[in-house]
Amino acid sequence: MASILPASNRSMRPDKNTYESPGWTEIPQYRPGCPQIHRKRSVYVKNPYLEGMDEDILYHLDLGTKTHNLPAMFGDVKFVCVGGSPNRMKAFAQFMHKELRLEGDGEDIEDICAGTDRYCMFKTGPVLSVSHGMGIPSISIMLHELIKLLHHAHCCDVTIIRIGTSGGIGIAPGSVVITDTAVDSFFKPRFEQVILDNVVTRSTELDKELANDLFNCSREIPNVPTLIGHTMCTYDFYEGQGRLDGALCSFSREKKLDYLKRAYRAGVRNIEMESTVFAAMCGLCGLRAAVVCVTLLDRLESDQINLSHDVLVEYQQRPQLLISNFIKKQLGLCDQMS
Numbered sequence: 001m002a003s004i005l006p007a008s009n010r011s012m013r014p015d016k017n018t019y020e021s022p023g024w025t026e027i028p029q030y031r032p033g034c035p036q037i038h039r040k041r042s043v044y045v046k047n048p049y050l051e052g053m054d055e056d057i058l059y060h061l062d063l064g065t066k067t068h069n070l071p072a073m074f075g076d077v078k079f080v081c082v083g084g085s086p087n088r089m090k091a092f093a094q095f096m097h098k099e100l101r102l103e104g105d106g107e108d109i110e111d112i113c114a115g116t117d118r119y120c121m122f123k124t125g126p127v128l129s130v131s132h133g134m135g136i137p138s139i140s141i142m143l144h145e146l147i148k149l150l151h152h153a154h155c156c157d158v159t160i161i162r163i164g165t166s167g168g169i170g171i172a173p174g175s176v177v178i179t180d181t182a183v184d185s186f187f188k189p190r191f192e193q194v195i196l197d198n199v200v201t202r203s204t205e206l207d208k209e210l211a212n213d214l215f216n217c218s219r220e221i222p223n224v225p226t227l228i229g230h231t232m233c234t235y236d237f238y239e240g241q242g243r244l245d246g247a248l249c250s251f252s253r254e255k256k257l258d259y260l261k262r263a264y265r266a267g268v269r270n271i272e273m274e275s276t277v278f279a280a281m282c283g284l285c286g287l288r289a290a291v292v293c294v295t296l297l298d299r300l301e302s303d304q305i306n307l308s309h310d311v312l313v314e315y316q317q318r319p320q321l322l323i324s325n326f327i328k329k330q331l332g333l334c335d336q337m338s
């Protein structure tokens with residue numbers, strides 16, 4: 001799905017010419033006596049103006065093509081994990097450092113974006129861990145610059161995973177939801193981006209094979225209920241998610257429950273605030289993408305998050321443990337390490 005809704009009359013117009021690349025480059029791989037084609041997946045930017053720019057400053061990451069040797073710094077990146085909180089993403093990088101048994105204890109791992117306080121970024125081996133703040137505008141800015149970074153660094157075959165928190169619907173708090181499709185507040189698999197005075201509708205399908213691989217990986221982790229389901233992405237935590245405890249609330253408890261139950265019947269199992277734009281942008285730029293979020297509460301039961309600090313920390317580690325196991329498997333490290 002890729003179409004433009006002109007704001008004036010909102011009739012549908014296809015957006016084909018802009019986004020038609022297959023997302024694949026075929027390059028020959030020569031092995032002695034065994035010439036064959038290997039499909040290498042590049043990171044695409046879809047902006048004709050970029051090529052003509054003398055320098056690209058990734059302002060919110062405090063990086064740039066003239067000031068930094070991006071291929072040397074990031075060329076070996078194969079996994080990018082993103083999440084809202086800077087501390088979570090630092091902890092994840094430190095955890096991965098240990099899990100990959102890289103040199104040193106990883107405690108002194110440096111924030112590559114220390115020159116800005118917008119986002120933080122940590123690299124350990126082939127894994128990049130980046131914070132994105134809260135909500136669609138914040139993650140969208142980070143993704144524009146991150147995708148350009150991966151492109152300038154000539155990265156290929158990159159898998160990107162959002163590891164987040166969410167509110168569950170009809171499932172036990174602490175459950176991990178692997179998103180098959182991100183949907184908007186109308187339970188539709190679309191992300192509407194306003195561009196100039198047009199509304200451009202983009203698909204929010206995620207990589208089904210990756211979601212299944214992650215689910216299979218989750219079977220090996222005891223005591224963490226994990227499921228695949230739709231994730232609803234909203235523009236707000238309070239009214240936007242049908243909460244009764246915000247500064248503003250104009251609907252009844254009955255209306256709230258009716259909405260959440262309709263969401264459940266449409267296949268939605270959790271609610272967060274970034275998945276639609278994440279799925280749309282990564283899909284268009286050739287990145288294999290997944291969203292894995294732990295649920296902090298069941299929204300059919302309550303609105304307030306009253307978990308103790310320790311439980312909150314443990315819950316947030318659940319997606320990290322799953323992704324760490326997945327990455328180790330992908331790198332062929334699991335058998336040697338367990």
Ligand SMILES: O=P(O)(O)O[C@@H]1C[C@H](O)[C@@H](CO)O1
Pocket residue numbers: 083084085133134135163164165166237272273274
């Ligand atoms: O990755 P995080 O845990 O930040 O994701 C969810 C969605 C919002 O950004 C935030 C709301 O508390 O948590």
Ligand SMILES: O=c1cc[nH]c(=O)[nH]1
Pocket residue numbers: 165166167168237241271272273296
């Ligand atoms: O209810 C919740 C919990 C975490 N994040 C959300 O967006 N909603």
